Amino acid sequence: MELLRNKVISEGIVLPGNVLKVDSFLNHQMDPVLMQEIGREFRRRFADAGVTRVLTIESSGIAPGIMTALEIGVPLIFARKQKSLTLTEDIFVETAYSYTKQQSNDITVSKKFIHPGDRVLVIDDFLANGEAAFALARIVQQAGAEVAGIGIVIEKSFQPGAALLTGEGYRLESLVRIAGLADGEVQFADD
Numbered sequence: 001m002e003l004l005r006n007k008v009i010s011e012g013i014v015l016p017g018n019v020l021k022v023d024s025f026l027n028h029q030m031d032p033v034l035m036q037e038i039g040r041e042f043r044r045r046f047a048d049a050g051v052t053r054v055l056t057i058e059s060s061g062i063a064p065g066i067m068t069a070l071e072i073g074v075p076l077i078f079a080r081k082q083k084s085l086t087l088t089e090d091i092f093v094e095t096a097y098s099y100t101k102q103q104s105n106d107i108t109v110s111k112k113f114i115h116p117g118d119r120v121l122v123i124d125d126f127l128a129n130g131e132a133a134f135a136l137a138r139i140v141q142q143a144g145a146e147v148a149g150i151g152i153v154i155e156k157s158f159q160p161g162a163a164l165l166t167g168e169g170y171r172l173e174s175l176v177r178i179a180g181l182a183d184g185e186v187q188f189a190d191d
């Protein structure tokens, strides 16, 4: 996706620890035109997947998630990272380990919003180790629904998540794929 790739080149900042800072268009300030294009691109890529729900995780997944849901014409659900005190209904709970924060987080989704027969498209902003994506996929399975696909805005192909997800048979579509972040430079996987 040319527009996104150009944004990464012009505005992405490589930080120590193999982290790409994209807070001028994705993680803090957000570019709505770019988000709209991201939603359209995911709709195109998953046009034949029979998607009935989009599922993401708060907070940075919500923008690409809602644009994708808008384009496909289905609801967006975002998993919460903490059990809400006002969540009195039954919830699905899964644990995702964050390597960056070195802690396990419970993520929750109300049982009201995913049902057997649903075909759920999982969307997230980054794919690194795949902990978040696998936890979302397990929630879909708990609900007796199907993972229709996994759509990622920025895949860090040099970290294990992408290979693990495709190895499990998931249909993974990443809009940009980064092969490395050595020497403060972004190397794209398809160069």
Ligand code: G4P
Pocket: 018, 019, 020, 021, 022, 027, 057, 058, 059, 060, 061, 097, 098, 099, 100, 101, 125, 126, 127, 128, 129, 130, 131, 132, 133, 156, 161
């Ligand atoms: P994983 O789910 O792929 O295993 O991710 P990991 O634990 O490695 O990363 C934890 C958090 O860091 C996630 O966001 C993830 O999206 C984000 N992340 C991972 N690598 C990068 C990177 O290179 N750049 C940026 N900007 N983010 C990265 P989070 O903290 O859970 O959440 P939120 O921002 O959505 O609230």
Ligand code: NA
Pocket: 057, 058, 059, 060, 061, 124, 125, 126, 132
């Ligand atoms: Na995220």
Ligand code: NA
Pocket: 027, 060, 125, 126
């Ligand atoms: Na993030």
